[in-house]
Amino acid sequence: MQKDVDAHVPNYPNLPSKLICLLHNITLHADLETDEVYAQMTLQPVTSYGKEALQLSELALKQARPQNEFFCKTLTASDTSTHGGFSVPRRAAEKIFPPLDFSMQPPAQEIQARDLHDNVWTFRHIYRGQPKRHLLTTGWSLFVSGKRLFAGDSVIFVRDERQQLLLGIRRANRQPTNISSSVLSSDSMHIGILAAAAHAAANNSPFTIFYNPRASPTEFVIPFAKYQKAVYGNQLSLGMRFRMMFETEELGTRRYMGTITGINDLDPVRWKNSQWRNLQVGWDESAAGERRNRVSIWEIEPVAAPFFICPPPFFGAKRPRQLDDESSEMENLLKRAMPWLGEEICIKDPQTQNTIMPGLSLVQWMNMNMQQSSS
Amino acid sequence: MQKDVDAHVPNYPNLPSKLICLLHNITLHADLETDEVYAQMTLQPVTSYGKEALQLSELALKQARPQNEFFCKTLTASDTSTHGGFSVPRRAAEKIFPPLDFSMQPPAQEIQARDLHDNVWTFRHIYRGQPKRHLLTTGWSLFVSGKRLFAGDSVIFVRDERQQLLLGIRRANRQPTNISSSVLSSDSMHIGILAAAAHAAANNSPFTIFYNPRASPTEFVIPFAKYQKAVYGNQLSLGMRFRMMFETEELGTRRYMGTITGINDLDPVRWKNSQWRNLQVGWDESAAGERRNRVSIWEIEPVAAPFFICPPPFFGAKRPRQLDDESSEMENLLKRAMPWLGEEICIKDPQTQNTIMPGLSLVQWMNMNMQQSSS
DNA sequence: ATGTGGGCAAACAGCCGACAA
């Protein structure tokens, strides 16, 4: 949490700056009012784990599925006005929408797309005008007012592997809506999360947290393999060059280059020797305050080839076992590695019944899963 | 909190079931989206206090100001439809609105009223039709859609002491909107409030809580004098008859009669010997589940004349000193009683700059203050 | 006394191509 050090917030001296946890359960939610997405995770701190745990986490990291095709458009004043419909970029319409029957005059069809709540929205898709262009007309204004969209917000159309259309929104970064809470002070909240984690760590009992990537983009749950790789794979030094990924406006990614300018504790009083954002960095291209000036080791890719100062403890085999086969084998592996998980080992999204694996980048996984929520 | 006993929630054995606190600060809020009202309080546990503290708390209890005139109407289908305006009950219009000039044909005027966010709403008030009636026409539908009102919700018009019109809404009890939180689990929240209180109690440091009377009507902050009076003034016994106040639909109050049927702990495991709802009661008139079957001693008025089993410890003088004069004298008294408060002793509402005193019934105080938020 | 509905005029929603960036 971004929180000024406050004398009134208790310390938890027995709470380390990081906890190794099992991911027991993850549930994806979308706020019914705003479509804001967030994840609910049940974590259980563990004190011991087998090397299979690491391998499985790494395995899951590599499970990136082929991205579905999609397009994302930022809405114009015309798109959101009541005067007309939605102007579909030509390439987008041709890539995502079903092909039109051009023998019709004008070519037109009905399009249906499903949102995160499984609501189906129906639009008239027509190709007309001079010059010709793709438009969504009837049904569009209902969508705009229903989702309370304004110019600057974005819509995302996705075509999944079954040719189903999925529909999402991404609101512009307006002033923080500040609805944070009418029942809980941020102090209590801060204390509560720490107290819950401390209690769970002391008892190896599960606790539940929420992750909202739009409200606070910081990932505070790191895949185990990703963390290990960063810690044991990267030799850090002042002046080292690195790259780091950022998400672009249109849901793509872009790498920016930077230099490590300092290695020191973010909060030497409360979280001494924490690896959380202990790297001070400068960026090659940056307007003031555009990018964070502190990052964590697992967020960056060193540009110089990494070398090992000591053998990484969990890579007993030179080449970690590669598994490209079916999930049943992964299930068996998981069960051997963490038998206390029982049958809860397969994490099911209650909406989609998709089986997923712990260890993915959470944002990556959420994106994937959101896009498949109609399956 | 209404919370099932959960093995994963830590106990706070050093946290007593009640804390004597100083009220450092109280801020009233209204949710910008929903107009839901709530209070934010900073409390500081104290271990000792002078008798002046009790006297001041009692004094504040007696500070009930004369209620401003108001009316409250539950909206009909016609009131909320786009087909027309708002039909003002005759008596309400004559009591609250400025008098019309009946020489006009038809009599009409512009009315302005201010909501909790200091937004001003303008309506055309006209007296017409056959038979004649008071109507709000132009401007009304903007208000209905702006506040997202539906048939069954209520509007409240208040005329304050400066003849200014204030305007509030009170939504019907629909299904709980369940927007509770997208960033915090209820477990963490529960733990957090307890942890914050426990830490504050151990260190005599302040902590902050929120009180939302619509979401959870239970008052969990009790004026000190009210509590003392109840504990030392009422001799309880099984079968004792009592009265208790409830708020009616139209913002009035009504007393219901009941009988004490049991005296025992609500939660003997976690909060042993707590006085919180330790009275089991039955009601003279009650549909099933209409009224709570557990109440606390400070909520009821015994019907039999109270008698003292021992002299109440803080009423050294037979007749507590009565102060009807200016707040400067109260300030001095407070400063002598609780010098550690420093200059924070005068609680100011940042909106109204009204000086208020600790010890009032919170709901009472909120009602008073909300009605003055335009001053 | 006041909730609902028909009549009516004005405002708005929403589909179209023209035009320009």
Added chain:
DNA sequence: TTGTCGGCTGTTTGCCCACAT
């Protein structure tokens, strides 16, 4: 290629009263 606009038409909004409860 696509954002915005004027033209046009069908629907909705919103003020009035009548009528019923």
